[in-house]
Amino acid sequence: MDGKLFSEAGIPLAVNYGPADLPAPDSIPPPGQYPFTRGNFRDGYRGRLWTIRQYSGFGTAEESNQRYRYLLAQGGTGLSVALDLPTQCGYDSDHPDVEEEVGRVGVALDTLADAEILFDQIPLDAISTSFTINGTAAILLAFYVAVGEKRGVDRAKLRGTIQNDILKEYVSRGTWIWPPRPSLRLIADTIEFCAQEVPRFNAISVAGAHFRDAGANAAQEMAFTLMDGVTYCDEVIKRGRMTIDDFAPQVSFFFYTHGDFFEEIAKYRAGRRRWARIVRERYGAKDDRSCMFRVGCVAGGASLYAPQARNNIVRVAYEALASVLGGVQSMFTAAWDEPFALPSEDSATLALRTQQILAYETGVARVADPLGGSYYVEALTDQVEARVVEIMEDLERRGGMVRAIEDGYLQRLISDEAFRVQKAVAAAERTIVGVNRFQTDEDPPEVEGYELDEKGRARQLERLAEVKRSRSAADVRATLAKLSKAAVQENVNLMPLLIDCAKAYCTVGEMVDVLKEQWGEFQQPAVF
Amino acid sequence: MPVRVLVAKPGLDGHDRGAKLVARALRDAGFEVIYLGIRQRPEAIAAVAVQEDVRIVGLSILSGSHVALTRKTADALRAAGADDVVLVVGGTIPQRDVAQLEAAGAAAVYPTGTPLETLVESLRHLSATARAAS
Numbered sequence: 001m002d003g004k005l006f007s008e009a010g011i012p013l014a015v016n017y018g019p020a021d022l023p024a025p026d027s028i029p030p031p032g033q034y035p036f037t038r039g040n041f042r043d044g045y046r047g048r049l050w051t052i053r054q055y056s057g058f059g060t061a062e063e064s065n066q067r068y069r070y071l072l073a074q075g076g077t078g079l080s081v082a083l084d085l086p087t088q089c090g091y092d093s094d095h096p097d098v099e100e101e102v103g104r105v106g107v108a109l110d111t112l113a114d115a116e117i118l119f120d121q122i123p124l125d126a127i128s129t130s131f132t133i134n135g136t137a138a139i140l141l142a143f144y145v146a147v148g149e150k151r152g153v154d155r156a157k158l159r160g161t162i163q164n165d166i167l168k169e170y171v172s173r174g175t176w177i178w179p180p181r182p183s184l185r186l187i188a189d190t191i192e193f194c195a196q197e198v199p200r201f202n203a204i205s206v207a208g209a210h211f212r213d214a215g216a217n218a219a220q221e222m223a224f225t226l227m228d229g230v231t232y233c234d235e236v237i238k239r240g241r242m243t244i245d246d247f248a249p250q251v252s253f254f255f256y257t258h259g260d261f262f263e264e265i266a267k268y269r270a271g272r273r274r275w276a277r278i279v280r281e282r283y284g285a286k287d288d289r290s291c292m293f294r295v296g297c298v299a300g301g302a303s304l305y306a307p308q309a310r311n312n313i314v315r316v317a318y319e320a321l322a323s324v325l326g327g328v329q330s331m332f333t334a335a336w337d338e339p340f341a342l343p344s345e346d347s348a349t350l351a352l353r354t355q356q357i358l359a360y361e362t363g364v365a366r367v368a369d370p371l372g373g374s375y376y377v378e379a380l381t382d383q384v385e386a387r388v389v390e391i392m393e394d395l396e397r398r399g400g401m402v403r404a405i406e407d408g409y410l411q412r413l414i415s416d417e418a419f420r421v422q423k424a425v426a427a428a429e430r431t432i433v434g435v436n437r438f439q440t441d442e443d444p445p446e447v448e449g450y451e452l453d454e455k456g457r458a459r460q461l462e463r464l465a466e467v468k469r470s471r472s473a474a475d476v477r478a479t480l481a482k483l484s485k486a487a488v489q490e491n492v493n494l495m496p497l498l499i500d501c502a503k504a505y506c507t508v509g510e511m512v513d514v515l516k517e518q519w520g521e522f523q524q525p526a527v528f
Numbered sequence: 529m530p531v532r533v534l535v536a537k538p539g540l541d542g543h544d545r546g547a548k549l550v551a552r553a554l555r556d557a558g559f560e561v562i563y564l565g566i567r568q569r570p571e572a573i574a575a576v577a578v579q580e581d582v583r584i585v586g587l588s589i590l591s592g593s594h595v596a597l598t599r600k601t602a603d604a605l606r607a608a609g610a611d612d613v614v615l616v617v618g619g620t621i622p623q624r625d626v627a628q629l630e631a632a633g634a635a636a637v638y639p640t641g642t643p644l645e646t647l648v649e650s651l652r653h654l655s656a657t658a659r660a661a662s
Binding site: 100104 | 535539540541542543544545547548549551552553561563564565566567569591592593596597600620622623639640641643644645
């Protein structure tokens, strides 16, 4: 079989690879050395295993707090907070347009009071917390810092990440609030603030995952994400207050691992090398830690299918293995029933066990970068990197990311690729077991899923009303007024003001609305 | 005359891969597609449906809020005097909710995994039946 075969991203594959396909030695030094193709650390996962971080959160703060404590008791080592859509889009739970969404895909947080309950009895100085939050990321960071303070945990000890990546929201995930310019300013504020005050907290997790789930291939996912990373770094650098070494160690990344096993491994290795070179060559980083590409990932998402849904357990396991061979720092494994519903406790536990078996039974974590030097993996890493560079140059030529988004160009690239894949699957040119080959007539499984407790919303509304009654109206007015004034002063960092608002028990919606008055709202280009 | 279809995502869920794929497949199948995008209020969807005189409104919802949002959109269409518009719904929808969605006003439900050609055929059939009835 010498006919042409391609990877999922369209990279042509040879029948086999040999010594001539290896890159120059300075591209693949030992693990722990710039440009980190073979991993960030000399000892791989021996020094520190990847963080097993299961995305969860729903209903009220009380329910989510219980699930977090359960996950930590079961051996989870970090929290990943899912927020409901009203919180993500900046609406309070009592807003009339959002009633059916309260507590639906994540936990509802309206004020600091909810955050205090969410983290009750969770040791904030011992675990790390990741928030999938973008539009309102700065507000959630303010809540986390304020909860820490109330519990006597110094902000310098807080560990975790806010996603805080608004650019991809305009393209694929949709929880935008303000237009790009002021949003970038707020993100730069959080990056500066974390660098100065919360040194162990990642101010941003630049996420390719959502490009991927919207249809981008592996090379596009990496290229778009690195371009976003460059956009954020440019924004901070151009203020002239910080050098790259002041904040780059607190920039992290986030991806989906899908099904093309070796391409996914190559994607992470190529991304690590490319980012290291960008940080050193474009920004002149002196510290190697600035050049490290810290990565979290999800195994699952759009690579899971509804027919013969239990097959997803196997898909997730392979994807998890590829992620680890690619050298990720943290991982979420999705539950098999995700195409139907939010996971039940059973399916969520099985997803967690998938990682634990990988970590503790298979032995893959014993040696750093076990595939380093493989003719095929190194050649594919080079090719993915070359593809990534090509896509990034195209976007630069078109005036950068903000421009490509405002023009709808990026959206078009992604939906073109999604459509191409859809056609390939429909024509059975790309095999999906149980979907276009080896099908059966089985009915969809009866999934247990998660049932939203309708009383939860009522409790949330009661608490919000109670907070509004008991807080000092004067403090609320004063802190919001200061926020409003500073919103139009580009040289003022808004983070300390948001923390003051949080402590005065202002709601998420109140803070967002004050900024909307000054900054306006994003208008989406609806292209398909 | 091509059949006019409005594709929209009500509520706050921004996962629009499915909605966009459906919009393209319908356009390729000869429908005239108006794609409204994400985060649309039910009243806005109904207003555009009337203004553009569409025969079908397709909602895509992956957040779990499908029953409430379908009901609201059906109410909004009725309030706008567009009772004859065929309302269909797709997304992350458990089998057990299909009957509820039909009761809320959906003429058809397409859970995740529905092949695009099945969906296109179903919409052809529904639009032909709707035309015959009106």
